[in-house]
Amino acid sequence: MTFWSYSLRSLARRPHIVRIPLRAPVLKPVRPTCSFQSRKYSSAPSDSKKPPGRTQRDENLRNLDIDEIEKRMKYLSGDHATWDHEKLKKLSYVEDLLPATIYEGFGDYAISGHRPGGGRPSFPLLTQEEFVYLDTPYNQWAPAPYNDLTYSCNDKLMPLFGTDENNELKMSSFSRFSARLRPLKAKMWIGTVPLTQERWLAKKMDDPENYHMLFELIRDILTVFAYLNYHQTLDHTRYCFNWLVDKFVEFEGAANLLREQKGIQEKLNLSGMWAEYYHDVVSTMSNRTHKWIVDRVEEVQDRAFADYNAALQKAGDDQEAIAKAGKKYYECVQDLNSAVTKVDYVLGVPMTGFKGYGSSESALDLPLQVRREAYMNMYGTKSSTHQKKILQAQDEEAKSEPPLDRISITFEERTKLLQHAGPRFRDKEAFIGHFHEGRKNRAETRLALRGKPSPLGEEHWITILKERMEFYLANGRDRKTHRWGFVWYRLTYKQTDEEWANFLAKFEAHVFKSGRWIDGWDTITDMAGLTFVDGRDFGIAEGDIGAAKEHFKSRFPMLPTLGRMWTNDFLVIDDQSYDSHMHAKSEDPSEGPLPLPFRGSYGDNGPHVRLVDTVEYPQEMLDELYPGYNGELKVLSSLVLEELYPLLATYAIRPAGLWPLARLHPQEVFVGHTVNVQEAWWEWNRIEKTSMMTAFWEHLRKKKTAMDR
Template structure:
């Protein structure tokens, strides 16, 4: 994978800790379940976690302060890792169970088309690369050590709570081992969602190539060797096979050495195939697939012979197709040996489950359930009919999301835009700072007198400025550039961080250079991407900006792969060359 920037990666994402605290106080596990045997802590014990009183800390720090320090801070940088922004941002996304690219975005970008096969494979490979990073021995050790330090902190909390409970005669509680349970389920959801996404797209991409391999009839097949077309089909199928093999033995995070974890014995396949070491596991898995792919045709031949079936002469195309099928069958069998029943698991995106739970609580208390984002109109010169046409195009685009994201249908009815007309509010055209001020003073916060009848996310607002209006209504912004996929050049809106102070800037400026508290984003990514990231607390606009800054129009289009950046750079260089030539010509004409 190519490098964009080298941010510092806190391997264990910070929001995981608060999600675990929510589990202690009654929320379900990341897979949506909650064993009835697990007690819920009373609210008054929450103060022992995040209150001002230190808990068994010689350093006089609260439990939460100690834990967040272990994850990574200026006080403890020993387990932080440097990694490319494309890997780090995708890792944060996968950690939160957010789909890398929805089925809708996949087709919108044209990744199902043969001409974009290489880009499709890079998107699959990017997900595998995240887990290759997480399986690097040093990174493995850092994640395990971070987990174990946090386990010890929860053990300290457990001791304090049980000491208090002993004085009242209450039953003791278990906390540290629940951290192990929570993280084991979290990692299971994370890895299985990522693995299923990769293998699903491998199967979808592979189907037409397999069909072509079977039905293709070369004009001259006398040499017994594949022709150019058959080589092309074979190369594509081999790349997909290698990608899925890498996914099988890489997309996992072994928990050997994690405190409180008890590994279950693996019954299938050689022990080396279940090694916690990625290199050993990968070598054993690949060899097992190779051995079985050689054994399958022999077994089938012997089976046919035992049944008295005569062997039919195969065409060369049928023979090639049969060989490819045997490799695929071998891999699927070994995949089952390695990954077991988890292959059958289906998990909803965790942020959706959490959001639906909160909506249910609102419903039980007869409170409005709608949620969403504030969106400001900051362009005023259009006739009303043209503006209404724009709003229709925009809302159709924004609402068109969720294909391939389990559970999206259940959450979509509650996600809505709250429109505010800047002209009516006295905001100048394209005045971003005025929109931020209005939001912060009148809409953000439950105590404000003008709070709308829906729960607005406070980490981002949307705005329609002249550029975003033109992206939907003008021919000056279109997808006719060969270097940008059509799905990466659709209409956009402006996303704004209402808390961003230009005087202070971003807290990690070296990771998000030139970030100004705002970012263009494709309309179709508002809910399933941006809102999902904000709700899961896996990032903010400043974290996404490095993925948008290299786009020719500086638009966030989702996860970025190296070939995209190369194409975007070529587009920018081409634009600059045209400008340079024009300026040179103008300079000569003025002499």
């Protein structure tokens, strides 16, 4: 069901609720209906003149419900003993080869005429009446010979999207894919950039010292596109695509007969429309991601080159310092060169053989292996004098260096060899020439293979959001108060008015970001907001998420869609979320150098909110696809509008799909896509924390058991 189906229904009006950023007035504190206080857990002195001694402490331990406290600790910080990095890497999920969210978005193209790549469709549009017919049995609207068909067009398409009823498919319409890469892949499908500028800077990925984070991100993006280009994936996707076109041809035949009867000369061409729409989707996904990567690689390389030149000035005639600077520079630039080279020929999805898609001269419609060979052949004709000189020096040096895979080598020796800067890194002329030579060669080869890049319009979800908001405003919504965003509940009540006001200022600063690098973001920021609900006003006990969920379901029954408050899920500020804003943790990933091969990361300890999922999932589904998920997770506040809203409101992913990535985080917070080196460092800390906490709980239980004897 799409927006245009919803638009035919009456729109229920919502009660007036205070919204941010139209600053919510500070409410007078309301005394909680109940509070839990226990002197035995208090740090205040007891009524006795003497402080509690061993006997009192023993009595406290005897009365402790250790199981309940451990359960509460795991709720707040995560159950790190039951999840690890290897489980995350092995976890997979089943996905439709033609994503349902892409099919649902077809309605916005076919009726309103918004192409995902910008511009208008090349074909006559569907009327709203015809769009409704897609979901209506033929015998209720179509002329002969279609008036005997008891099914609708959408009925025939259901096997593509997860139902086995009347399955006529001869090839599978779904495939398994890495759960770890699912959020990243979902973002690319809806045409958003991998990271915004503020997230990029928060993670300090602009610093060449942290280039490994960009390198790993590119590698994950390449994995997604390699999967889409894999011959079996392409074969099955092509089959499903063409099968869908056949059902559209049947529908357009009936619709065009009806048009004839009504005296309408324009003919529908749904197969052409679907091919144009789908090509726009995959092209926008490829081109926006490609541009973002090339821009970011050049940004980091430019800074690395500037740092190298500054280091040379500082080094003077110090050959060891020159070599050290050369090694640091070359490793960064060359690693990113190797990654962006693959990006140039991998990022694209060929549509040769897809019905309705005409002949193409684009190299991106060639098989991946052919594109790779073409790229390498073209690049091989370029002058690489400086690169060859560096490689020759590397070969000469390798003859005198001990192999790193020598069995007898110690960890310390291996570390020294990896950090050693040999004589070849002193060739300043070669490294400076290598930078300019490589940049020029890749730009020329990229242009020859991919062609001149087309201008990118605003992200498609933003175009649709604006159109839908205008629809709501034209149908009774107040322009001054109607917003898109989330409903959020206050479920922590200990704060004074002043403390809460300070929190609100910090909260807004993290949620309402600039959205730089999101094309079109500046056209919707003034319409963004959060609908505030104070749990005290409705008798919801502090921290009672279950009660908040019941209230949310009854208070916000509107169908969830883009362009308004999202009503499938809501946000909660509880004690932990409040503290994360008021007592921010350090973003320094470590106190000192990390042991190889681990790498710390920045931007992962920021303030967070709790996201509550109102959908009920079968337990067997949770166990297989989302182990450990209990219907809620924590999300960085800075991701709420820029990343979380478009992912959920386009149905690209559900909160459960974000959970596997969040679960490995030390506090089980979703921080966006994470890369292998980042996850490995979390795993290192997880092992240490799990070992310590397991021993702690075991010690308490043994001591309590001994006391009870």
